Structures are given as C-alpha cells and as structure tokens.
Ligand SMILES: *[C@@H]1O[C@H](CO)[C@@H](O)[C@H](O)[C@H]1NC(C)=O
C-alpha cells in the first residue's frame with residue numbers, strides 16, 4: 001500500500017516537473033521580438049527633422065547633439081514654440097516638413113525669418129497619410145522629469161495626436177490613462193512605435209516587448225516627434241535623450 005502510494009506520488013511529481021519545464025520553455029519563447037522585421041529603414045539625417053523649442057531662446061539652449069545623443073530639455077516656465085502658439089513649452093525633434101512652422105514664422109516673425117534661417121529649413125521630412133510606419137529610437141529620461149510627453153505620433157481628428165507616450169512620476173504612460181512601464185527613469189530603453197494608418201492601429205514595444213496595442217484616432221496627416229512637451233503637473237525641468245533614431249516603412 002505504502003509502496004504503491006510512493007510510486008504514485010513519484011509519478012505525479014515527475015509529471016508536475018515536466019509541466020513546469022514546458023511552461024518555462026513556452027514563456028522563454030515569447031521573449032523579445034524585433035518589431036522592425038518586414039520594415040525598411042528610410043534615410044535619416046538633419047535634413048529630415050527640425051527642432052521645435054521655445055521661440056525666444058536659441059536652439060543650443062534647449063537642444064544638443066553630441067556623441068550620437070540628442071538631448072532635449074525645457075522648463076515649465078518656457079514660452080511655446082512659436083509666437084502664435086498657445087501650447088505648453090516643448091523641445092521636440094520633429095521629423096516632419098517645416099511648412100506650417102515656416103508659414104507661422106513668415107507671418108509673425110518675419111524679422112527673424114532671414115536668409116540664414118531659411119537656409120536651415122530641412123528640405124525633407126516624413127509626413128505620412130497612409131501605409132504602415134514605424135519609429136525606432138533608444139530613449140532615456142532622467143529622474144525628476146515628470147508631467148511630460150516624450151514621444152508622439154502627431155496628427156489625428158478631432159484630437160491633435162494619435163499617440164502620446166508620457167512620463168508621470170517615473171512611469172511611462174499612454175496619455176494619462178495606462179501605465180506601460182512602472183519605472184523608466186535613468187535607463188536607456190529601446191522604443192518601437194508602429195502606426196498602421198489604413199488599419200487604424202498603434203503598437204508600442206519597449207525593449208522588444210509589446211506594451212500597448214490600441215486604435216488610431218483618425219486624421220490624415222501624421223509625423224513622429226520625440227523630446228519633451230510639457231503636459232499637466234509638469235516638473236520645472238524636463239529632459240529626454242535619444243539615440244539611433246530611425247523611421248521605417250513596411251515594405252510591400
Ligand atoms: C541628408 O540626406 C540627403 C539624402 O537623403 C542628402 O541629400 C542631404 O544632403 C543629407 N543632409 C545632411 C545634412 O547630411
């Protein structure tokens with residue numbers, strides 16, 4: 001009787017151990033993925049983006065690029081990025097054509113829309129209205145930066161944005177509604193954002209792990225931006241850093 005009991009128990013334990021190994025293996029299989037598979041990386045250099053920063057300070061007071069690292073910072077007391085704008089302060093790498101800003105500058109700041117300034121208008125940008133697009137970048141947010149959007153998919157309808165990734169008290173959030181990563185401060189993370197315009201879907205990956213899949217928010221004109229754009233409850237100083245920024249498009 002007791003021999004039978006022990007052999008049964010041994011059998012059960014063996015089965016449990018095998019199950020644990022199986023579950024462990026299947027978890028290991030769902031490890032990080034490469035979200036850029038099937039996408040083509042597009043040319044990207046200074047001609048493809050411009051810096052939006054408080055209109056009354058020189059660019060090098062809010063943005064630097066050295067050793068491959070873009071650093072964007074802004075203060076809660078800063079001015080908007082243009083005289084006519086009523087938005088919160090921002091320093092953003094805008095991977096879009098300069099057209100609208102240029103018109104704004106021409107209308108309101110014609111004095112500083114000089115030849116020297118016009119010379120710096122990027123001739124390229126990645127505004128898009130269809131297809132499947134992807135932003136990739138390695139981001140870094142130092143402790144203390146809070147109440148700020150660090151990456152956005154610009155353009156929606158009736159809203160202004162399709163996606164905002166914000167930092168509140170050290171957490172990375174989808175707008176202010178969902179925590180994606182509890183603790184984001186002081187560590188480089190790989191960010192991939194996929195925007196399927198036709199399918200109206202947005203996917204976000206951190207370090208190769210899917211953290212958000214949500215619906216688009218309409219609109220016909222989109223672009224990627226990253227940096228710091230003050231939101232509610234913003235800290236006095238806001239900063240984010242970026243490297244290896246890529247814009248990709250799904251190949252046919
Ligand atoms: C960026 O790349 C384009 C080609 O895609 C080239 O024409 C342009 O001169 C480059 N600009 C800079 C600043 O390197």
Ligand SMILES: *[C@@H]1O[C@H](CO)[C@@H](O)[C@H](O)[C@H]1NC(C)=O
Pocket residue numbers: 168169233
């Ligand atoms: C962040 O923390 C501060 C202080 O603890 C708190 O007042 C604020 O509500 C928090 N913000 C969010 C969005 O949780």
